[in-house]
Amino acid sequence: MTVSIVVVSHSEKIADGAVELAVQMAPDVVILPAGGTDDGRIGTSLEKVLTALEQVGAQDGGDGIVVLTDLGSAVMTAESALEFLADPAGVLLADAPLVEGLVAAAVAAQGGADVQSVREAAEAAGGTARQPGPGGSEAGSGPVSSAAPDFTGDFELVNQAGMHARPAAKVAGGLASLDAEVTINGVDGASMTGLMTLGAGKGTVLHVEAWGADAERAVEYVGGLVQAGFGEP
């Protein structure tokens, strides 16, 4: 299963640039831009959005489409496009910041998440400023569970760059497809932006807690990636 993504922006350059960024982290996900008006001005175009939705629809196997938007009338244009679609059921609009939401959605889609989960990943990326800063002393926006975790693990970051964007994408993407709730140093392990806000550099110990059927696999998955330095020096 691979969910596709359409990016609606007032600016063609923003839409194209956001897609370029997201594709880096989700090479197997179909992500199409619908930015600017038909004649290249700032604005949004129903025709461009519908064209992108149709192109994506033709490429994906009906696994669904998540639409990311920027400012107000982009949201309205995307909603209007849904009114024109013959079968809008599999198309979901995400209420998320464009870039952060898109990257989180792309990573979730890359990890095989379903259309609902991809939208949730985008929406969970909202407001990185509200999440705990480096060190994450308080519990983040991750799963709050009073029960003791089913599995835990502590892993020291060994790669030079630590938990930067690409490792965060790998961790979040993999965890999104598992049946487990995972926190890493208090933040949601399936949230790429959450992981990046940890600001965890080389030598930082990641404390992983997992609940659910795949809890053990989740901890092993994170441990495997961290100990291999995410394949980086």
Next chain:
Amino acid sequence: MGRARAHRGTALGRVAVVLDVVWAVKWLTLCAQAMAEHRVELIELDRAIGDSDHGENMDRGFQAVLAKLGESAPETPGAALKMTAMTLMSKVGGAAGPLYGTAFLRAATAVGDSAEIDPAAWAGALAAARDGIVARGKAEPGDKTMVDAWTPAVDAARAAADGSSTDVLGVLVAAAEAAEAGAVATDPLIARKGRASYLGERSAGHRDPGAASSALILRAAVGAAA
């Protein structure tokens, strides 16, 4: 462009107006004319409390509608409205595109495939259009938006349609007059939606450009039937 079919010689000596596809095409043509004529005025209104692109955008959008009407002749009023919806959403660019696009789309759905729109159906189409604008823009009456033109227009059209099931011109006129009064009544309001809301109290004293263009559109509907 075509003329509305007007049959003289009813019992009261009034002109019997038929809201058919000929009327619809003339309406849209007059909308384009009105937007071109009032382009600068709408730009000035929008410059005061918005981003001064409303006149430009509406003019461009309806010119594109004109071009589409030249390419293919719609067969029903509903088809003409749907084509307008699609075109405005694609060509206007600003928030007015999806708002007016949704209005025309919902109105098109409301009138369906019928060849002629009677007074009750026109009132229903206006209500559907208004509801679409509200659903899309989330504005309420009093927020200083186009809803403040559409809501009184819907109420007036309903009252007129309830009063007469045959006087379609009366319903058109009632809606247009109410929309115009509604647009004027936005002058003292403080904007609570759209870009004008960023201005807060400074938005008072200016007419809402969307309410003004809405009144132009409903006035054009009268002109097309005259």
